[in-house]
Amino acid sequence: MIRVALRRFAQALLTALAASLLVWAMLPLAPGDPAYRILYSQTQKEPLPAEIEALRHEMGLDKPLPLQYAQWLGKVARGDLARSWRTGQPVAEEISRRLPATLTLVGLALVVSVAVALLLALISAAFRDRWPDRVIRVYTQIGAALPTFLFGLLALQYIVVGAGVGKVLSGGALQMAILPALIIGIDRAAGWTQLLRASLIEAQEAGFAQVARARGARPRRILLIHALPNAALPFLTAIGVSVGALLGGSPIIEELFTWPGLGSYTVAALSARDFPVIQAFVLISALLYVAASLLIDLAAIALDPRLREAHP
Amino acid sequence: MSPVLDCRNLSVSYGPTPVVHGLSFTIAPGQCLALVGSSGSGKTSVARAILGMQGPTARIGGQILVEGRDMSRATERDWRALRGLRIGYVAQDPFAACDPLRSVGHHLSEAWRARGLSPDPAEISRRLTAIGIEDAPRIALRAPHCWSGGMLQRASIAAASAHAPPLIIADEPSSALDADRADGILTALRASGAAILLISHDLALVQRQADRIVILDQGHCVESLDTRELGGQAHHPVTQALLAASQSLPEGTPTPRHAEPRHAEPLIRVQDIARRFHGDGPEVGQVSFSVIPSQTTGISGPSGSGKSTVLKMLAGLERPDRGLIERAPSLARPGAIMPIFQNPAASLDALWPVWRSVAEPAQAQHRMNRNQQKDLAAELLARVGLAAIDPEARPSELSLGQCQRVAIARAIAARPAVLIADEPTSALDTLSRARIGDLLAGLVAEGMALVVASHDPWLHARLNARRVEVARAAECTA
Missing domain, CATH: 3.40.50.300 (P-loop containing nucleotide triphosphate hydrolases)
Incomplete structure (x- = not known):
């Protein structure tokens, strides 16, 4: 088991390295000269050839590409994410000021969506084809079809403005994250509920569930002791895949609730073509995604004895 | 009482x-x-x-x-x-x-x-x-x-x-x-x-x-x-x-046996192959045998002894860790070695009509239009004794025994030289098993080489198989 886990860890490291290569390649492979773009975005004037040449040398753009990558990777490993072209501030500093707020929001949204999906799917599977199941299926279909920002707008209108609960201007504190996290979480939970319900029903009909029933087990015991762990494997995989999407989807909700997180900062950087910031955001998303996949895989290995066997 | x-x-x-x-x-x-x-x-x-x-x-x-x-x-x-x-x-x-x-x-x-x-x-x-x-x-x-x-x-x-x-x-x-x-x-x-x-x-x-x-x-x-x-x-x-x-040996229906096979040259020669699970104990002990036209090779052994792995190695889907598998050059074409699986219902596409599944291997070799495919499928279905079924039927409308015959028709659509069957009868009841045994024996009599893995001595006897025992049990690490 330890060997399988170590192998999976090594794979994750390789994936992270490959992701970093792609992220780095965004800069030299994008059309146009980076030095020119930096100078232009800072002064909004046509820069002189001598200025461009000086900056190219300063940034090391005149060196061979593999060396540039190695130097960039070394800096990233030390936490140096270069300076924003737009503001001239170190990107690492700007991000570390905003990342906790985003992680709070995304983390809370993840907890909400897993809890909602787990609860609703269990109710659905326990009351299959009866009214609780039908109501939940209507929610999952609407939730999966509608975009997140629509929920957000409706919540703003009716909960914050209408009922006076919560705030439009929120400061990044945990209690303020509850409303936006609920919106992201409930929206995200719709698809997961569908998936988990289907897996639960499949597991409830499996041979081992029938045998447990023939031994006199109650439906609740079959659902929780046998069906849930077996249905958890595809569910875990879906959660792992969604972590990246949650992070990528946060800008819209952050914008809506004026949340001081990474999302709104990145949107501003995107419109200004502020490359180091975009690079940093993509890198952080990729690393979080790799880390989440690794955690999910290790959880699956712990859950399923069949995965503990080393396969060539 | x-x-x-x-x-x-x-x-x-x-x-x-x-x-x-x-x-x-x-x-x-x-x-x-x-x-x-x-x-x-x-x-x-x-x-x-x-x-x-x-x-x-x-x-x-x-x-x-x-x-x-x-x-x-x-x-x-x-x-x-x-x-x-x-x-x-x-x-x-x-x-x-x-x-x-x-x-x-x-x-x-x-x-x-x-x-x-x-x-x-x-x-x-x-x-x-x-x-x-x-x-x-x-x-x-x-x-x-x-x-x-x-x-x-x-x-x-x-x-x-x-x-x-x-x-x-x-x-x-x-x-x-x-x-x-x-x-x-x-x-x-x-x-x-x-x-x-x-x-x-x-x-x-x-x-x-x-x-x-x-x-x-x-x-x-x-x-x-x-x-x-x-x-x-x-x-x-x-x-x-x-x-x-359910008689343990088929009586009165001896397998037609060619005294002199047309090609005495083996199609596949297997020498001392062995394979391990990654790192841990042996999965398949050393086995050696030859696959010859018009003959059946019967691989037997207890559950988990690696019968299926031997078949996969024959088909080239897995490599042995040790030993040698020599295949005749005539087997290099696609479709020369065709599989038949244990669970016939699962091995057919549930959404496809039967004719489409049957004609698929031939279609993969050279393009045919729908009517040509249906004609070929009807001919092959008749050959496996299913002339009476509707070629438009889906697998769920057929019995398991019929599904297995459809799967065999599909395998012979590729004009294989070697058929590889993994427990072809173990999901079937005794009546269906007898019919599949007859069908496979007929194909061997027509010149095909058959390699069958089964724990059923009846099937080996019915097919007059030369037996290869795989004895080692798999080691489990968990």
């Missing part, structure tokens, strides 16, 4: 047509009654009805009396009070019956936990030791996939008889296992002292183990007799067909 189970005029229907009609039988304490029929005869529906697990869409007619108590109006709660305590249950496939995520010890302790009791771990070990499992406390912690089928089925029997129920329902308890272990499983069942309702398609096995036999055909009881009366004369035609199909 009052009967443990008394079924009076029992009928089961899903929708408008009943699948079981007016079935009546009784089982006395300690008696073994076998319900025998080919697949689709309604045996499993009867078993489910007696557990109260027929499902919400089924309607039950007549009476089921368990220890004298009429269960016609029983609620789910009433049934639950009987399950496990008064009626035990042993399923066909022990691997499907165990939760794959939990240990076998857990599976056994479920018999208590399902009833809200907590068993003593020493009691679990004692029960496992009683069924012949050495080092039980350690082995019990292993997951089901690490166990052999026979041992796992014994553990399932131990779980079914945990509360010493007066009746145990066993649904084909030995058909997923090696033939020589079937009797051992039934002996273990009878040792529990319970009355047994044995569901089976294997009349030869039933004849050795059961006291009474009820023969079912399409939901009707066609004959009910004492086991000693079997083998006499004047049986119903269905009984005779079942009896003929």
